[in-house]
Structures are given as structure tokens and as C-alpha cells.
Amino acid sequence: MITLYDFPMAPSPRRARILLAEKGVPHDTVVIDLRGQEQLGEAFRAINPQCTVPALRLDDGHVLGDNAAIAAWLEAQVPEPPLMGRTALEKAEIASWNWRIEFECFMAIAEALRNSAPAMKDRALTGPVAYAQIPELAQRGLARLQQFLTTFDLHLAGRDTVATDRFSIADITAVVAVDFARVVRVKPDADSHPNLARWRSLMAQRPAMAL
Numbered sequence: 001m002i003t004l005y006d007f008p009m010a011p012s013p014r015r016a017r018i019l020l021a022e023k024g025v026p027h028d029t030v031v032i033d034l035r036g037q038e039q040l041g042e043a044f045r046a047i048n049p050q051c052t053v054p055a056l057r058l059d060d061g062h063v064l065g066d067n068a069a070i071a072a073w074l075e076a077q078v079p080e081p082p083l084m085g086r087t088a089l090e091k092a093e094i095a096s097w098n099w100r101i102e103f104e105c106f107m108a109i110a111e112a113l114r115n116s117a118p119a120m121k122d123r124a125l126t127g128p129v130a131y132a133q134i135p136e137l138a139q140r141g142l143a144r145l146q147q148f149l150t151t152f153d154l155h156l157a158g159r160d161t162v163a164t165d166r167f168s169i170a171d172i173t174a175v176v177a178v179d180f181a182r183v184v185r186v187k188p189d190a191d192s193h194p195n196l197a198r199w200r201s202l203m204a205q206r207p208a209m210a211l
Helices: 011-023 042-047 067-077 088-114 135-155 169-184 194-203
Strands: 003-006 028-031 055-057
């Protein structure tokens, strides 16, 4: 059976958990303690030199060290239900929105958090290299996040899904990103972002979103 290297409180492995659940793929789980910096230890470095979770060990021993690789493998291995599009145009639309959410929302939140939290001193970027915090980037991250939420709310007007007319990996990425915003004390609500709040309520009806 495949093995997911996970940390329940981190957003990135949550994306992998939801994706595996939506595809109906059973797996074992090994928890890597990010709070204790287990990801930087020699044992986990031997598994994933990027020192990040999620990582997915396949039955043949290969390790997929990031969400992009995990999603590509799962979509090819378990094509139904398709979460990255059926037609060329669907694939392009979903890929575009998935990238935008990662860059404009996920990265903005990470920028705000990792450049301000005392616990992340010298850990401003994930991975094996220690990088110092830049406080100014925290403020920029918050500004980028608010801009994305405004744009995203407008995009979701009259829509039940982020891209195309069906649920996709872009919805998974967006749910996890929007939920993760709480770590920088940003929580969209029906008053400030009505379309986003309605879409998030629809997403909550999917059992995998509770993971």
C-alpha cells in the first residue's frame, strides 16, 4: 500500500489527503512532526530531501515529494473521477486557476505567516535551507491575500466550482488555502465575501473536505 507522509495541522498535506479521498485511494499514513522539526532530520531527509510534507511513497519505493507530483500521479493512475479536466480546454482552465490560487493566495499567506511568526525565525521558507525573516514581506503578504479574496469572490459569482462546470483540484486547493488564512487572522464571511462563503458552504458538503 502507498504511504502518505503527513502532518495533520499543515495545509499542504491536507491537499494530498483530500485528493486521495476524492480518488478513493487507500493509503497508510506516517506523521512527520513539523513542530519538532522532524522534517529536517536525517531519517526524513533520506525519504524526501526537500524536507517537506506531503510526500507519497509508492508501492515500488518511488517517493513523490510534492503536491504537483502527487496530483499528476494520482490523475494518471486513477483517472476517474477526473479532477484535472477531460478536454484540453478544461485542463488549461483548471491548471490556470490552481496555479493562481497557489501563487496569489497560498504563497501570500505563507509570506505573511513565515515572515512574522516568532516560531519561524530563520524558517521563512520551507525546505532544507534556513532563510531569515523579512518583516516587510509579512505586510505585503496580507495585502496580496486581501486582493486575492476580493478577486476570487467576484469570480465565484454565480458559480458552484472554481473552474469549468465540475469539481476539480482547483476547488481542493482553494478550500485549503481559504481555510489556512485563519493563521494570519483572515476569515472570509458572508458579509465581506458572499460568493466565496456560498461556495465554501457547498464544498463543505463533500465528506473529503472534513479531512
